[in-house]
Amino acid sequence: MTEQEQQTADAPLDSTQPFAEPDVDSPAIVESGEADTPDDLALVRRMQEGHAQIVAEIRKIIVGQESVVDELLIALFAGGHCLVTGVPGLAKTLLIKTVADILQVDFSRIQFTPDLMPADVVGAEIVEERDGKRALTFVKGPIFTNILLADEINRTPPKTQSSLLEAMEERQVTAAGVTHPMAKPFFVLATQNPIELEGTYPLPEAQLDRFMFKIELKYLSEADEVAVVANTTQTRDAVLSHPLSGEDILEFQRIARQVPAAEAVIQYAVRLVHASRPQSDVAPQFIKDWVSWGAGIRASQNLILAGKVRALLHGRYNVSYGDVRALAPSILRHRVLLNFHAEAERITTDTVIARLLEEVPEPSSGLA
Numbered sequence: 001m002t003e004q005e006q007q008t009a010d011a012p013l014d015s016t017q018p019f020a021e022p023d024v025d026s027p028a029i030v031e032s033g034e035a036d037t038p039d040d041l042a043l044v045r046r047m048q049e050g051h052a053q054i055v056a057e058i059r060k061i062i063v064g065q066e067s068v069v070d071e072l073l074i075a076l077f078a079g080g081h082c083l084v085t086g087v088p089g090l091a092k093t094l095l096i097k098t099v100a101d102i103l104q105v106d107f108s109r110i111q112f113t114p115d116l117m118p119a120d121v122v123g124a125e126i127v128e129e130r131d132g133k134r135a136l137t138f139v140k141g142p143i144f145t146n147i148l149l150a151d152e153i154n155r156t157p158p159k160t161q162s163s164l165l166e167a168m169e170e171r172q173v174t175a176a177g178v179t180h181p182m183a184k185p186f187f188v189l190a191t192q193n194p195i196e197l198e199g200t201y202p203l204p205e206a207q208l209d210r211f212m213f214k215i216e217l218k219y220l221s222e223a224d225e226v227a228v229v230a231n232t233t234q235t236r237d238a239v240l241s242h243p244l245s246g247e248d249i250l251e252f253q254r255i256a257r258q259v260p261a262a263e264a265v266i267q268y269a270v271r272l273v274h275a276s277r278p279q280s281d282v283a284p285q286f287i288k289d290w291v292s293w294g295a296g297i298r299a300s301q302n303l304i305l306a307g308k309v310r311a312l313l314h315g316r317y318n319v320s321y322g323d324v325r326a327l328a329p330s331i332l333r334h335r336v337l338l339n340f341h342a343e344a345e346r347i348t349t350d351t352v353i354a355r356l357l358e359e360v361p362e363p364s365s366g367l368a
């Protein structure tokens with residue numbers, strides 16, 4: 001890859017600029033034999049245009065947070081789930097509800113509280129009387145939807161948090177011995193507040209690992225905050241259009257998996273994940289000093305799958321090292337667990353990941 005192409009791969013998405021037309025005769029397309037049909041090429045263009053249209057609609061409601069919106073849509077197009085963390089007032093809930101409104105899919109919101117029970121999430125069997133006979137009938141809970149907002153997920157005990165595990169991974173819910181499939185697409189967006197720790201229950205590692213991204217919302221810039229205050233303190237009716245449907249999202253998820261990834265790029269993603277584990281022979285010394293547990297195999301899978309979506313949105317038909325590097329912080333930050341030495345030295349997970357990206361070299365294959 002040339003220096004100019006590498007800069008393009010590392011650059012954030014810019015929805016204000018038109019996407020470059022992909023080269024249909026590119027070797028990556030021809031050799032893959034998967035993304036070279038006219039229908040697939042048209043679907044990729046539809047995906048790129050749809051992404052730009054969704055971002056434009058979100059901008060009617062949400063100010064700033066460009067990288068957050070991009071990662072949220074990458075996860076949606078890849079079929080993953082997102083954990084969104086940020087202090088109150090940064091429009092976490094509004095952003096998620098806006099995405100659901102734009103797509104016109106079924107949307108459910110669950111406010112997680114300490115007294116919430118698993119049956120309040122997945123549903124329960126009730127006794128119904130029909131023709132003079134009583135029978136058990138399963139009443140589906142709010143989890144049976146397309147986009148589920150799990151608001152303040154860390155405010156409910158682990159037994160209720162665990163009610164999401166099967167649905168997030170197997171896309172099904174088992175109740176009373178009967179398996180109920182989830183709707184398609186199915187997307188879980190969970191929020192948590194990092195500063196209010198009283199009465200919270202930190203998510204266990206098994207639950208965290210099921211989220212493709214952990215997205216952190218930062219404070220807005222002064223200019224963006226001025227715009228938010230101006231827009232929200234006057235009468236303003238924003239009418240949203242609906243450029244994409246749930247069926248479009250399913251097609252995007254299918255075409256994304258057909259994007260080829262070079263073995264060297266996969267090796268680089270796996271090497272990053274292996275180096276995050278203090279038990280690994282290839283882990284740098286600072287990982288062994290600061291990390292108690294590293295990322296698992298889902299991290300490697302998500303780096304490549306999300307990288308495929310990012311490559312398509314950048315107008316490319318193959319995953320680059322730049323895609324892996326750009327997505328590594330959001331994919332690894334909830335999977336790399338720091339020990340008390342790191343906390344005592346005020347080391348953050350993002351600091352560890354940034355250093356890991358500097359320490360782990362790319363394979364010398366010319367695909368940088």
